[in-house]
Amino acid sequence: SRYRICHLDPGLRRGARWVGRGDARMETDGRLQIAAGFATALGPRKDNQDFGAVHQGTPSEQALHGMVALVADGVSGSKAGRVASELAGRSFIDAYVDQNPLKGVAAAGLAALTGYNRWLHAKGRSDPDMTGAATTFTALVLRGREATALHVGDSRAWHFRDGVLTRLTEDHVLSQPGLNHVLYRAVGIEPDLRLDTRAVPLKAHDRLLLTTDGVHGVVSDEDLTRLLARRASPEADAQSIIDAAGTAGTRDNATAIVIDVIRIGAVDQDAIGAEAAGLPILPAPRAGDNVDGFHLERLLSDGKYTRVFVARDGEGGPRLVLKFPKPKLLSESGARGAFLRESFIGRRIDSPYVGKTLTLDPGRQSRLYIAQPLYVGRTLHARIAEATFAIPEGVDLSIRLSRAVAALHRSGITHRDIKPDNVILEADGGLKLIDLGVARLPRIEEFAEAEAPGTPGYRAPEMFAGNPGDALTDQYALGVTLYRVFTGDYPSGQETDFNRIRFDRPVRPTTHRPDMPAWLEAAILRTLSVDPADRFADVEELIHVLESGSAAAVPPRRALSLMERDPARFWQAISAILFVLLLASWMVK
Template identity: 55%
Template sequence: MKPEGRLQVAAGFRSERGHRPDNQDFAGVYEASETQRIRHGMVAALADGVGGARGGRIAAELAVRTLIDGLYEQPDTIGPAAAAQRVMAPFNSWLHAMGRTESMAHAATTFTALVIKGRRAHVLHVGDSRAWHFRDGRLTLLTQDHAHSHPDRRHILYRALGIEERLRLDHQQIPLAEHDRLLLTSDGVHGSLSARRIERLLAARNSPEADAAALVEAALAAGSQDNASAVLLDIVALPAIDHDSVAGDLARLPIADPPAQGESIDGFRLDAQLADGRYTRLFRATDTLSGRSVAIKFPKPALLSEGSARLAFAREMLVGSRVSSPFVASTIAIPPERQTRLYGVQPFYEGETLEARLARPVDLKDGLAIAIKLTRAVAALHRLDIIHRDIKPDNVMLLPDGGLKLIDLGVARLPRVEEFESCDIPGTPAYLAPEMFAGNPGDEGTDQFALGVTLWRLFARAWPYGEVEAFSRPRFRPPTPPGRIRSDLPAWLDSILMRSVAIDPAERFGDVVELLRALEGGAAVPRAAPGFVPLVERDPVRFWQVVSLLLALALVVALAWR
């Protein structure tokens, strides 16, 4: 399991008056308690009082303090942008009114803030202070200056706190990654340093305090005539991805009919159609931005309701990001600004499905290796209380290097996550445990049953309760032991297979870890190389029939001799 993690941010800032008689910049960072971070996030803000106006410093300091004091009093259900607007709009109205008085004539301030909540940063901005994002050596400007573009008027703001009676805060949000750096600067810094110079200074990767100081000192050395301030945040650790954040990202995406081979979607070239299932269509594709081969799955809205489609793709992304196992498929997160419709992206795994492999005989040694890896994959899911609910050979990829990936996690059952509509739950009847036909939505026991059916097909080349067509229900009667179907199965493996698909859940293994131990323990038992097997072992009934016939013939000969 990947570590749960908590939001950890290292912060540093520096503010200098430079050649000005006083410092009208004000910056603040409020790291917040653990509970506050979860509910509202942590806050960093920078304000630059408008030069030449009375009360510029007062406006700047009050703006930052108002946000920090008021944000945590708002309901956490409305989101950071709406919460900030609620807090700052009354302050803006007050400041606008005060700017008409003699004591604070024309008072105004720029205002740029970062609210870091979960795995996202929310940027709130008005004026010409700036917010920046530094990742992998590249610097990106996140804000737009609200100043006139003419060279002679660039110092004149047309939007800032206090300038307009009605507050218009710019807002955008960006996904974060560990080791990102977020920077706030006043125009005393970015007015003297180019973006390239700022990028080089951030690439030094010293402490946030040291690099914030380096930025301010470099700006003053470059001839800045204004107050110079910088706030630098280093993202040390992020919380685990949760269902709400994933679902929120997907909720904005439209659902369209699945594309066809040869089309391009968001920079992904669809090279070949791999599968066309009941609910989804799967392609092998090339990411033209990176050159990487990927697999992309599109929903079929005509057969899967919109709610269930979003649930399925959110689950697959969440499981792929949370489960750390070499035997479980992972997912690839796509930046929100790139993705324009609902689909899911995974690494492309070379190889074949177990279903395809079953078209050729699988010897006992290779079968055991596959069975152990597949059982480990299921155990990795169950450790996180994740139920796969669609284990079958079609959802097992066998890789050329001997590896294995359990795929198709879109119908997995996750703790504390909304369930599908009952009519939308897909499944393959031949792999469904008896209790699922009675309303059980899926648990560890039903996964074990599906795993057991898959192992039956692997070793016995048969279904324990027969192959069942879609929308049909199998007849659950005690199955014929697989050892009678395949004579070279050892007794211990025959017993494992029978127990894993027991009709009564209480008669199955306690969990798949117990099943795994049984497989690994049996696989460690030395076995003689296959050779001649006597008829009495291969077919006891035929052996005794032959013996009886020979005895009858001997009796006839003896009677005739007398």
């Protein structure tokens, strides 16, 4: 077992048996640290249909997915209630840690439970041994500095701080008198799961509580507040809550999990892997050096903050790209954050148009750098310097580049430095959007002001007013890039002095390209709107315009008529036919 299971053995009336290994107390520096306690009781029932678990996971799982605590209460009026609750908890944990963490906790949690819900709903209607099987489900996912409640049914999640108890969930039961025990939403009741979510910021010394209705159905909010305020160990206070439910005469199974937040996590480790967090940042190497078995063959680029090499893995191994930070120009936190962002995103975004990063064997790296595939080709900047694109070729490139941006946005990621220099045109015709070091992920702290992301000339007007970057500023940068694809120039007409860009008066693309279709010019100018509200709602909408406009502008090929192929021969043939008809008319007379 990879997680700590809290489930009452049949025949036991109180206490808990912990199955598995590990402890819910975390000691890793810079990480969220908690302590958890569990208690449950049968009450007057013959078996316990409650299930609870606290999932610790590996250090990398803690960094990427957080820690999970949950309770589930099998519906008493159905068959296999205990099976339903336990499988819900186990299935959720296993599926949740397999989700892409870039989805965010809420979306990943829903995806993790959706498949099980459909299975249980079907079994409840087809298997006589599981007729009507259903279960409540309430989980708390703790990651970084936030807890997210995922909930359906009438179990409850609570947050306790400074003597104030706040309920994080709403019961999904009928409101009519005498029917307030009847669930209308739970896992297995409906074919499509509807899961409530709510996020709450965490502070050190917060307490979190999960209860089934055998507890809160008889123990008042005031008593729960009093018991949590005792501040004994989580295990002792969880047991006191169960004892209070027994004293109050609960008629159901009663389960409680108490979680103490000992220390909150660092924001920059909220969703980014911690496997490289302790690697030293050393002076950038030079061509010819050997680093961790990689031979640096040649310098690929030497930028302001990074130095990039083509390297070979060992003797005769494959070629790849290694990118190193320049610690003298970039702060340690900025360098580490940028490199972990790029590594994290590049390993998880599944798009043929977004550059990847490679995962090295554990323990191989002795310093901070990232490894990437070697994309053979040239930058879009170099291609534009040679000549502008023909309209059909440029539209095709625009669609593929827009799809790369859309793939990032679907995962909540903002690139923040879209420009021709960061687009690789591969020799085989492929396209890769690269350089994700300044990308913005949800809930991740920003760069220092001196290290603000973006390139002058591509930054949206609102970024000069303090906007840190979002999907609409990405769209503006994409618009500038597309403008340059077709015209070779900048919308402002100023290639060097970007501090005085005339945002309100971009030069119309047709000034440079009279052959540009009106629909294409309108699309590009819309991405460059000064007011973000005037741009496309998202890049997906831009893709639709580019695809539909291209299809309308280039109708399907058809066989040309003789008149279209050779007008002279067409009219000669017509004249010959008319002459024959004239002769025929004379002969008839």
